[in-house]
Amino acid sequence: MLSIARVRALAVGALVALASLGAHALTAQEQANKDVVLAFYEAAINQKDIDAAVAHIGPKYIQHNPRAADGVEGLKSFIGGYLKKANPQLKASIKRVIVQGDLVVLHVHSVPEPGALGTALVDIFRLENGKIVEHWDVQQPVPEKLPHGNTMF
């Protein structure tokens, strides 16, 4: 049997322990969002599978990429044209994933064909109800020489 005071002390202790953790545990929704984005990215970019990719898109898809048309039709054209036709060997490797709330960030190295220097990208996805509804990205070619011994990743 525990007193109310003891229960309060235990509860406060538990909250302090949670708050002092350096990294938050992802909520169930955040983990689900992360899983959806990773599945979408593999389907869209590496497998170039339009149907599998589109299955993760919500009732809207707000596009901020400056070369892709808006909406799910723009996404289909991007996968069918830019990826399947123009860059069938393109492979993207995800270097890090950052998740907070409804946003999932991917830091990616995209290589159009084996041996190419490729492109550094960051993609940001927003999700609603377990589906991707908005996308931003920034892309930059990886140069041959860097002014330091580190990579872009």
Added chain:
Amino acid sequence: MLSIARVRALAVGALVALASLGAHALTAQEQANKDVVLAFYEAAINQKDIDAAVAHIGPKYIQHNPRAADGVEGLKSFIGGYLKKANPQLKASIKRVIVQGDLVVLHVHSVPEPGALGTALVDIFRLENGKIVEHWDVQQPVPEKLPHGNTMF
């Protein structure tokens, strides 16, 4: 007075309530990391204040930007040369911030002078013990025309 069973039920209920939240609350360390990065960014990029910026850098600073030299000396040269001398009017506005664990992501619109289209950037910072110790970024010019009615942000 409460039974052990009742205490267990209360504790499980509290954890379920926390886990079911869509967005995690930032831990104290994550909030501190976010605050440090926002203060650093304002000092370095907008104020171009080398001393104020360097105060947020740890005992190492691993640079992945493909045009900046490694370490704190590279950072000083970047602020003193690229920003203060070459782009004294440059202003960066932060569009979104994503924080998880030791990483802080900024999605930024950088404008070198009033009226310019500017650059879309994502910066990723890693922190240790409340200081910035590693930096990656990706940059892309904002084009004049987009194939949709959305901006890059």
